[in-house]
Ligand code: ADP
């Protein structure tokens with residue numbers, strides 16, 4: 001049987017109508033697609049509960065017993081049939097609103113039944129509404145062997161009488177076919193040493209597992225297969241592009257770099273900065289186009305690395321574009337690069353949406369005649385009329401604020417793609433980074449500049465606000481500046497605005513001698529910039545804001561970050577926010593303010609923040625706690641195909657195993673030309689085919 005070509009229409013129990021429902025709901029077209037509709041839950045039908053065991057944790061329970069009474073209750077729409085079901089010790093109510101005639105006709109008192117369903121709570125008591133009821137005799141004939149699968153269904157499927165039970169029935173027929181044996185997609189040279197189930201076994205056991213152990217093994221096999229082909233595909237692409245895409249050669253380290261390095265460097269580079277500059281330089285001189293991700297925690301000194309790379313580009317006669325996500329950040333970059341390179345004959349400029357036309361024309365001229373070395377800007381940089389004479393290096397700061405499409409546009413500014421350096425402070429756990437950015441090389445700055453005092457973080461309750469205020473006052477008196485940040489409230493922007501505005505009023509009332517700025521998403525960008533600028537220049541001492549200030553603003557004199565309603569923030573945002581302070585030599589503080597009643601998860605988040613300042617540790621914890629989160633959603637959208645069973649954040653170990661396995665194979669046979677590797681080539685082609693087909697119909 002050929003699963004991949006067998007139209008589901010012809011799978012027993014499906015037919016054209018149900019085929020369409022399955023197709024609409026999940027894009028299922030072939031028997032193989034259907035097999036990959038994995039159960040979302042299993043219920044052990046060999047175990048029985050007692051009524052006294054029912055609690056909130058259980059989803060489905062199964063009880064053996066008898067009905068001891070039936071009665072009709074209520075009138076009109078509320079009319080219902082209520083049965084009292086006894087397991088010999090206690091009784092529980094069973095309620096039917098519909099099909100009561102059928103129930104009265106078919107269910108008898110004092111006969112053994114098996115009741116199966118989800119208990120619900122009604123006026124303080126557990127009951128069952130419309131459970132499955134089966135005579136014990138018939139139940140015993142079914143010989144439930146193990147775990148019973150439950151499938152996701154769409155509303156349309158349900159109203160087309162294709163509920164989970166119906167899907168299970170179809171699946172059971174299909175699995176009977178599969179049991180005869182289906183072609184393998186992994187060679188025994190992998191399945192044997194890794195102790196992986198055969199593909200046939202895996203499909204049988206993922207749908208109808210004999211026990212929990214077989215289910216685990218089935219999952220492991222299917223996840224591994226998925227991840228292995230993902231890694232193989234990504235590594236092959238990376239290999240092809242390393243061979244294929246020619247890049248500008250920048251072998252010279254000349255006057256610009258040396259002058260700066262030996263005469264202007266404001267402080268010695270950290271070891272990590274030196275290492276990543278070397279890594280980047282290796283790429284720039286290689287003749288192949290660089291695609292590198294530079295990860296470094298907030299404050300690790302990425303800007304200086306960017307400048308050093310731009311100087312190498314300039315030494316080789318190339319221009320550099322540096323793109324920042326906001327005007328403020330772009331302006332700060334301009335100022336810090338200009339001040340560091342003062343007296344050098346290096347021409348740097350800034351282009352944003354608010355650059356006046358005359359200045360803009362000047363920039364265009366300097367770009368096209370090649371006299372402008374470094375152009376900093378916002379997305380205005382990728383507007384079509386911005387032309388470079390010789391763009392050799394594109395640096396993108398704070399990558400998570402840019403769309404992939406925008407970046408692609410920047411690459412295309414030239415005849416040949418410039419070298420690309422994407423800088424991000426969003427720590428991405430390694431396993432994830434190496435998969436999602438498989439064809440991107442990753443450099444990590446894992447060291448902060450010396451002399452930084454780690455930020456001290458405290459968790460305080462709003463009931464302790466007075467003490468917090470006294471502390472803020474002390475810091476303000478010492479000449480420092482303070483951030484007070486409120487969460488974005490997506491489902492209630494009015495509340496968010498009210499919070500920020502109230503916060504601002506509070507500050508004016510309680511700290512009358514210290515001017516404050518206010519920044520939120522409802523302001524015009526000119527107003528926002530003005531408020532931020534005042535704070536950056538020290539004209540205002542307190543910044544009351546929503547998370548719009550999250551992105552890399554650098555105000556070294558700010559020593560306290562107060563986060564209001566900290567329970568509403570995710571770990572990565574908390575960490576990003578905290579990174580706004582601790583940028584100078586003074587001791588800095590982060591205060592997490594929450595209500596008193598906290599969920600377990602929130603408490604954990606606060607504890608991690610108080611305990612750790614390591615972005616990577618926090619990112620890993622975030623992944624573990626949230627499972628597939630927003631970040632993963634964005635990241636997964638960059639994969640060559642969707643994952644159906646594996647999960648990049650929670651299956652980290654399997655990801656690494658798959659990665660290493662794929663690497664080992666490609667190391668011996670980089671283009672997969674060996675005869676024994678044809679199984680991989682065929683499977684990759686099939687996967688590609690499936691993606692194309694899916695694209696056609698959606
Ligand atoms: P980020 O990686 O968050 O972009 P920045 O480049 O803004 O960090 O650097 C943060 C601060 O650290 C800046 O004030 C910068 O001048 C300073 N800095 C960068 N590198 C060093 C270094 N090697 N030694 C001391 N201070 C440094």
Ligand code: MG
Pocket residue numbers: 302303397552
């Ligand atoms: Mg930065």
